[in-house]
Amino acid sequence: xxxxxxxxxxxxxxxxxxxxxxxxxxxxxxxxxxxxxxxxxxxxxxxxxxxxxxxxxxxxxxxxxxxxxxxxxxxxxxxxxxxxxxxxxxxxxxxxxxxxxxxxxxxxxxxxxxxxxxxxxxxxxxxxxxxxxxxxxxxxxxxxxxxxxxxxxxxxxxxxxxxxxxxxxxxxxxxxxxxxxxxxxxxxxxxxxxxxxxxxxxxxxxxxxxxxxxxxxxxxxxxxxxxxxxxxxxxxxxxxxxxxxxxxxxxxxxxxxxxxxxxxxxxxxxxxxxxxxxxxxxxxxxxxxxxxxxxxxxxxxxxxxxxxxxxxxxxxxxxxxxxxxxxxxxxxxxxxxxxxxxxxxxxxxxxxxxxxxxxxxxxxxxxxxxxxxxxxxxxxxxxxxxxxxxxxxxxxxxxxxxxxxxxxxxxxxxxxxxxxxxxxxxxxxxxxxxxxxxxxxxx
Ligand code: 5AD
Ligand code: SF4
Numbered sequence: 001x002x003x004x005x006x007x008x009x010x011x012x013x014x015x016x017x018x019x020x021x022x023x024x025x026x027x028x029x030x031x032x033x034x035x036x037x038x039x040x041x042x043x044x045x046x047x048x049x050x051x052x053x054x055x056x057x058x059x060x061x062x063x064x065x066x067x068x069x070x071x072x073x074x075x076x077x078x079x080x081x082x083x084x085x086x087x088x089x090x091x092x093x094x095x096x097x098x099x100x101x102x103x104x105x106x107x108x109x110x111x112x113x114x115x116x117x118x119x120x121x122x123x124x125x126x127x128x129x130x131x132x133x134x135x136x137x138x139x140x141x142x143x144x145x146x147x148x149x150x151x152x153x154x155x156x157x158x159x160x161x162x163x164x165x166x167x168x169x170x171x172x173x174x175x176x177x178x179x180x181x182x183x184x185x186x187x188x189x190x191x192x193x194x195x196x197x198x199x200x201x202x203x204x205x206x207x208x209x210x211x212x213x214x215x216x217x218x219x220x221x222x223x224x225x226x227x228x229x230x231x232x233x234x235x236x237x238x239x240x241x242x243x244x245x246x247x248x249x250x251x252x253x254x255x256x257x258x259x260x261x262x263x264x265x266x267x268x269x270x271x272x273x274x275x276x277x278x279x280x281x282x283x284x285x286x287x288x289x290x291x292x293x294x295x296x297x298x299x300x301x302x303x304x305x306x307x308x309x310x311x312x313x314x315x316x317x318x319x320x321x322x323x324x325x326x327x328x329x330x331x332x333x334x335x336x337x338x339x340x341x342x343x344x345x346x347x348x349x350x351x352x353x354x355x356x357x358x359x360x361x362x363x364x365x366x367x368x369x370x371x372x373x374x375x376x377x378x379x380x381x382x383x384x385x386x387x388x389x390x391x392x393x394x395x396x397x398x399x400x401x402x403x404x405x406x407x408x409x410x411x412x413x414x415x416x417x418x419x420x421x422x423x424x425x426x427x428x429x430x431x432x433x434x435x436x437x438x439x440x441x442x443x
Pocket of ligand 2: 051
């Protein structure tokens, strides 16, 4: 039965991308048809992000456009973190017909029916147990699939909206995850990325089975030995020897760890309510280097301009960057979010121009570190999972190395296909790309 067509647009993190895949699955199994033309769709869904003010402003601007291009009679629904944060306030915006938070997606078919009957509705209940264990997401295209293994977050970083928008942490059952793994393989994907706000705090226990993140990785790596496994994001507090040894023991678990540090200053880390110090973070990095070697690629998140951050605190951040020399960093200026602990109890007192200047210094330093890390790969042979033609040319193709670096290589003879694993001899680099030659092992 065809109940109409829907179009979905996704903002924010990979978790949101994965959630949109859950939404698509729920709607398709309820008789709706997914379309890629917004102007022709009966239902327009925007899956939103609240992490910084800018994310919300971007969405509101987009909404202004959408309401002009949508066809007559179609309905607009706001999903995700912004839906959860702003709740029925969003319904005051004329063109919005319904608002559904991250734990309410199973109610979408009902809510959409009501919207077509002319009733606005909101479902922003947060759940302590909804993990969508019984939904097989409609995975996207490409060679890599996301499997979210935890939802929500139990950390209370003072700046962060996520505990308010996604609720308490829950882990998917091992059985549900393995069902997804099998499904992903059956559909021809070559890489799995396990997702969670704090992926390495995964813990499932139903009284008969108990499993932590290292054990889960071990089970999956053994089940699909020819498939690459990645995971993000990790919390420094949950990096331990058991996890690192598991990564070391499996060729198909990528040596690539995303480990946000946010600030190098102990004073700021305390205000942020991050449960580690600069020294403890460095110990975790040393543990990674000891067990996985210096080749393990490291990615981080850095936030500058948090409440009371001094020039000396900023220097601590630059020094920590210098110590690790990350392969890549996601960098942000602090954006106050109402309702969070820092908004309620602290003062957003670093002037905007100082935030921007510090951010620029961080970005510039990171650029030199990325260039250094990428240049270290020149002269090496790397295993690449091929994604397809590069952005610049049909003759040049690209893929990713085990450590997630983008690798570009000549494929003018079309010997290489999407989803192939190939060996590339790296001969040049920029701070964001490796260039190399395909080594034809069959010759
Ligand atoms: N302001 C700026 N950046 C933030 N992040 C989280 N909350 C905020 C905020 N209020 C950053 C952190 C986090 C990443 C996903 O976004 O660095 O790790
Ligand atoms: Fe993802 Fe956080 Fe944005 Fe929600 S607020 S979409 S969890 S980045």
